[in-house]
Amino acid sequence: MPSISKENYIKAVYSLCQNDAHSVSTSALATKLNITNAATSDMAKGLSKQGFIKYEKYKGVSLTPKGEKTAIEIIRKHRLWELFLMKSLELGWEEVHSEAEHLEHQTTEFLMNKIDDFLGNPKFDPHGEPIPQKDGTIPNMEAQISLNKSQVGKEYLVKRVNDESKEVMDYFTEIGLNLNSKIKIKNFLKYDNSTIIELNDNVHSFSEKIGKRIFISQLNE
Amino acid sequence: MPSISKENYIKAVYSLCQNDAHSVSTSALATKLNITNAATSDMAKGLSKQGFIKYEKYKGVSLTPKGEKTAIEIIRKHRLWELFLMKSLELGWEEVHSEAEHLEHQTTEFLMNKIDDFLGNPKFDPHGEPIPQKDGTIPNMEAQISLNKSQVGKEYLVKRVNDESKEVMDYFTEIGLNLNSKIKIKNFLKYDNSTIIELNDNVHSFSEKIGKRIFISQLNE
C-alpha cells in the first residue's frame, strides 16, 4: 500500500528495467518521473527500507520480488482501465492512457476484478501491451520488432505502440495507423534514421524516436 | 485544483452546512473527516486564503461561491461514478459509495462528461441523491421526510437513503429495503425512539440514528 508517488516510482523502475539491464540509474528515474536526481536518490532509501527495491549507492536500483509484484499489480490496473474506458465509454485509444495514469492508483482489487470479468479477462490492452492476469502472470506477446529494425521492402502488421505521448497517438489516429494496420517498409533515411513506410496507399515517415515505439510483426505471405 | 485532503474538506463543509445553519464548527468537521480539531483549524486557514471558505476564528466555517462550486463538482463526480459502477459493472448499491469516494478525486471533467452522457444525463444517484448537472444546477427532489418524522399507520415510499455506512446498506439489502420500497409505519418506541415498520409483509425496527438517514414520501392512495 505505497503512496501514489511510490507507486509511480516502482512502476518506473519496472519499465526502465525492461529495456536495459536489470537495474536503472537514479538519474534515468529522475528523467522519467520528472523530479530531481536528489529526490530520486532520497526516495530510493525509503523504498529500499520498505523492501520494494534493491539499492546500492552509485549502483542503481532494481525491484525485489515484492516490488515486482507491486509493479505488476499497478500495470494490471492501468491496462484494464484503458480497455474498460474504450469498451464501455468508447473513448479513443489516444485518450485512455492519461486517465488510466490516475485511476490506477485509486482502484481496489475488488473493483479491478469486476472490470476484468466484465471485459472477459482480456490478455492485451488497446495499445497491444499484455495485461497482467489476476494470478500475476503476464501473457506472452508474439515475436515483435521495433519499426527501426525492420527490413526495406517487407510487409508487417502493427502489433504494439507506446502510448505515452498523446500528441503522437493523435497523429497515429489522424493517419489511420491502428493495431493490425498493414504497413510496407519503403526506405530508411541515413540522414536522420527515419523510416519511410506505406500505409493505406499513403506514404509516411517516422523519426527514429517514434520508430522505436512502434512494434511490428512480419506478415506471413 | 485542490489536493485530495482539501477536496474532502470542502465536501464535508458542504454536506454539514446542508443540515444545520449556514456554517459548521471546526470540531464537527474534525469528527466527519476523522482528523483532530487542530488539523481542521489549520486547514481552514489555508482554504480561506485560497478563497474556498469563509473562516472567522471561533465562528465556524462556510463555503464561498467558489468553494460551493468546487463542492458541487466533486459531488457530481461521486454520484455519477456510483451510478456508472452500478449500470456498467452491476455492482450493488451498497458497494459503490466507497469506490466513488476515491475515484471522485481522480476524474477529469472530460471523463466525467463521457460518463454523464453514457448514463443519459441522469438526475439521481442509486441512493436517491440528486446528481449536480454539467451546468452546476441540482435537480429538485420531491418532498421527503425522514423516517423519524413519519406518522403511525400511514404508508410511504422509500425515496432516499444515506449510503455512508456499508454495514447499514448491507442490512437494507438483506431485508429487501430498496429505493421505492413501500413501507407502513407500525409504531414508535418511546424507550429509544426507534421506528417499527412493515416491509414486504415483514416487520422491522430501525434505531433513531438509522431512521434519520432514511427519507420517504407519503404514498398517495
Next chain:
DNA sequence: TTGTAAAGTTAAGCATACTTAAACTTGAAT
C-alpha cells in the same frame, strides 16, 4: 458578574515528497 468547562486555536513536532546547492564517487582520458 464571575468561574469554569467545553470548544476552539496556536505552538511545536513529525513524515512525506519535493527543491537547490554543495560534496562526493566513478571511470575514462591523459
Next chain:
DNA sequence: ATTCAAGTTTAAGTATGCTTAACTTTACAA
C-alpha cells in the same frame, strides 16, 4: 597514476497534512 567531468549523493530547506500538548475564547450556570 592523475585529473576532471559526469553522475550521484548528501545536506539543508520548503510545503503539506497531520499529531499532541498547551493555551485562549466562549458560553452559560451559579
